[in-house]
Amino acid sequence: MNYLIDHGLLKNRIFRHVLYWVSFNLFFGFIWGTYDGNFSKSITIELSLLPSRILLVYFTLYYLIPKFILKNRIVLFIILYTALLVLITIFIQKPILWYFVRPYYLTDWKAEDYLSIISVANTLFDINRAAIIPLIAAFYKIYYTNQKKLLLLEKDKLKSELTHLKNQIHPHFLFNTLNNLYALILKKSDKAEDAILKLSDLMRYMLYETNPNKVSLDKEINYLKNYIALEKLRLEAGNNINFTSKSDKEYKIAPFILIPFIENVFKHCVMNQRTNGPSISIIAKNNRLTLITKNDKRITTSEGKGVGLENVKKRLGLLYKDKHSLEHHNTDNQYEVILKLDLT
Known part of the structure; x- marks a missing residue:
């Protein structure tokens, strides 16, 4: 068997077919030969x-299946296969049995009518058993091929959806950041130069480091820090922002999966010296990431409001299906989000 596999013989279609028919005839020749010990007769x-x-x-493999099964015409296939089986039984198999096998090898065969129901049924079964294994193999191949195509289509669809959603995040983020820069320039703030450098770092990350499906969590957190730094430059009470991050080892995460929650904090928070600043915590431990954001709010925040959050919810469903949880806690004065991701 190793010789057959190593030399690729089992991969050769003709060899497989010959092997099947030889094995089939030897097997049933041996089975029937055990009745009288005459194996040469039974094999003949x-x-x-x-x-x-x-x-x-x-005829079934190369005509009926391609013409009917592959075109999803199952009922017609069954009808034609049954008709073919009956025709072969009556016009080929029965004559061979009646005029060759019976007079020369089965002389003591009990006489019966040529087209008796029992005789025809036995012959139908005898022919059909040769087709069982090839048909099972053919149907399995069709099923396997179809499943493979479905998986490829699903993978392409998923990739297309993720690319579309990720591309939507970029202009959304840039729009907000450019507004921040515009506000600094109007104020003629010395912080505008630093903001441009931060934006340059953000753009470099977005353009050149986020093409893979997963990126380093450390890089993603550094990206968030740069974003928060830009927000601090824009806000009068920017120092009143509490951001913490901890990780027990190196992890990979989908890029831009966290930024919409951070954007949402600054979009809806109240920012002055008399209020508590927003709190952002990212803890990655034991293969699980937990993001918690809290902020006082100036307007009523509804769950999932905004383009960024809608996109990230879709991406979570695609990338972390059954591997994430997202909670919103909305009170009169505070809004809290708790996101948990399984990073395995």
């Missing part, structure tokens, strides 16, 4: 019935 009988079996198998 099996060989004499080979033409009808071959016709049934190959």
Whole structure:
């Protein structure tokens, strides 16, 4: 067997077919030969019935299945296969049995009518057993091929959806950041230069480091820090922002999966010296990431409001299906988000 595998013989279609028919005839020749110990006779009988079996198998494999099964015409396939089986039985198999096998090898065969129901049924079964294994193999191949196509289509669809959603995040983020820069320039703030450098770092990350499906969590957190730094430059009470991050080891995460929650904090928070600043915590431990954001709010925040959050919810469903949880806690004065991701 190792010789067959190593030299690729089992990969050769003709060899597989020959091997099947030889094995089939030897197996049933041995089975029937055990009744009288005359194995040569039983093998000869099996060989004499080979033409009808071959016709049934190959006409089904190379005509009926491509024409009807592959075109999802199942009922018509069953009707035609049954008709083919009956025709081969009556016009090929029965004559071979009646005029060759019976007079020369089965002389003590009990007489019966040529087209008796029992005789025809037995012959139908005899022919059909040769087609069972090839048909099972053919149907399994069709099923496997279809499943493979479905998986490829699903993968392409997923990739397309993720690319579309990720591309939507970029202009959304840039729009907010450019507004921040515009506000600094109007104020003629010395912080504008630093803001441009921070934006340059953000753009470099967005353009050149986020093409893979997963990026380093450390890089993603550094990206968030740069974003928060830009927000601090814009806000009068920017120092009143509490950001913490901890990680027990190196992790990978989908890029831009966290930024919409951080953007949402600054979009809806109240920022002055008399209020508590927003709190942002990212803890990655034991293969689980927990993001918690809290902020006082100036307007009523509804769950999932905004383009960024809608996109990130869709991306979470695609990338972390059954591996994430998202909670919103909305009170009169405070809004809290708790996101948990399984990073395994």
